[in-house]
Amino acid sequence: MSHTAQFFIDGQWVEPLSEVRFDVVDPATETTIGQIALGNAQDVDQAVTAARRAFPAWSATDVRERVELLKRVLKVYERRYDEFAELIRREMGAPITFARSGQAARGPAHLNALIDVLERFDFEEQRGSTRVVLEPIGVCGLITPWNWPINQIVVKIAPALAAGCTMVLKPSEYSPLSALLFAEVLDEAQVPAGVFNLVNGDGLGVGTAIASHPGIDMVSFTGSTRAGVLVAQAAAPTVKRVAQELGGKSANVLLDDVNLDEAVTRGLAACFTNSGQSCSIPTRMLVPRHLMNDAAQIAKRAAEAYRMGPTDDPATQLGPLVNRNQFNRVQTLIQKGIDEGARLVTGGTGLPAGIGHGYYVRPTVFADVKPHMTIAREEIFGPVLSIIAYDSEEEAIHIANDTDYGLAAYVQSGNLERARKVGRALRAGGVHLNYPAADFGAPFGGYKRSGNGREWGEAGLREYLETKSMVGYGPA
Structure with missing residues (x-):
């Protein structure tokens, strides 16, 4: 040009x-x-x-x-x-x-x-x-x-x-x-x-x-x-x-009847879309408490499989963040998650192994995240997934809605009627049931902030x- x-x-x-x-x-x-x-x-x-x-x-x-x-x-x-x-x-x-x-x-x-x-x-x-x-x-x-x-x-x-x-x-x-x-x-x-x-x-x-x-x-x-x-x-x-x-801080509610391996793997992929630089992606994964360790290991395996590298390589799956300021901000929030006691499952601060330049962030997964923690409340805008435990369907809905944001929400269930019921209770402008394909005719926008x-x-x-x-x- x-x-x-x-x-x-x-x-x-x-x-x-x-x-x-x-x-x-x-x-x-x-x-x-x-x-x-x-x-x-x-x-x-x-x-x-x-x-x-x-x-x-x-x-x-x-x-x-x-x-x-x-x-x-x-x-x-x-x-x-x-x-x-x-x-x-x-x-x-x-x-x-x-x-x-x-x-x-x-x-x-x-x-x-x-x-x-x-x-x-x-x-x-x-x-x-x-x-x-x-x-x-x-x-x-x-x-x-x-x-x-x-x-x-x-x-x-x-x-x-x-x-x-x-x-x-x-x-x-x-x-x-x-x-x-x-x-x-x-x-x-x-x-x-x-x-x-x-x-x-x-x-x-x-x-x-x-x-x-x-x-x-x-x-x-x-x-x-x-x-x-x-x-x-x-x-x-x-x-x-x-x-x-x-902005957004979208919850992804995994109900207890899901295929956990599929739900976690696809949820992490959605969270890492565009290197995590999307306002509507599911950055908070809510799982039944007894499935926390299993979900964390599935997410760890999926995150560590991502290929990072030159952006002109067709095999590269995860690119850098847009600029140095954004890179530094995400590094600070990852460290904040560690300091506040979330369990770092994989990733963390610093450049990924084998990469010496560019604003690349290590694919990062936190487990045992508490709803009050910074990484559960602030929009991170990087490849960072926070996994939060819940003890009942009602508590999952409460945690999902306990945010300043309301752009999107996600529900995964083996029973579509159950997913619909939970979806109706979520305060968000777009609710995605069981990882649907994009609908370019669907209204896009949010509640609250x-x-x-x-x-x-x-x-x-x-x-x-x-x-x-x-x-x-x-x-x-």
């Missing part, structure tokens, strides 16, 4: 107003692989002006026109699929096999799901003599994280386009290259000028400017709970809509719509 130090505003690649630059580092090699510009409030203002200018025409387009645009985006994306996988591998350290099958694959998955929704969605409904009309909310500020860069970009941009909104995107400065490539895809797919705009930057310089800008009608933010609070505070004076997908609003499928589209009641409209 030739645009790494530029922004995409009003249908053109433009020079930033700021001269501040930021190095993009490959976390597997600790080498600089590119440099981006960090924007400021003036860059954001230019992008918002372009988006507001484009809104009247784009919001008035026919639904069929929006469907055809999304299909063009999908076609261009699929042609450049391998480029997305390679950039995600390099900018955030995803092993190439996972970058292809997990990370890059989310773009077409969500585009296809949204196209299907848009083709059958009713934007108007007659209720008695009132016509209820769903209209695009306006100009949207989209702030995305580094851990699932394309996934989070597509689940915001696609429904915003489908709704008839215009937008300004700020991707994470740690994984900006795939976002710049997606801007090229949108440009080639002939998204009208000003409908999509991209300004790179950090949270303080660009994120705050987006959240507080009076010309932005809605902010959709994905990131940490701490940063989400700051976004909401910055947005409050302009009373704009704020949709947030924040995991955020508000929903993404994915129809629920994601509705976030970008405003409701108008035309009272006295008359019968259809």
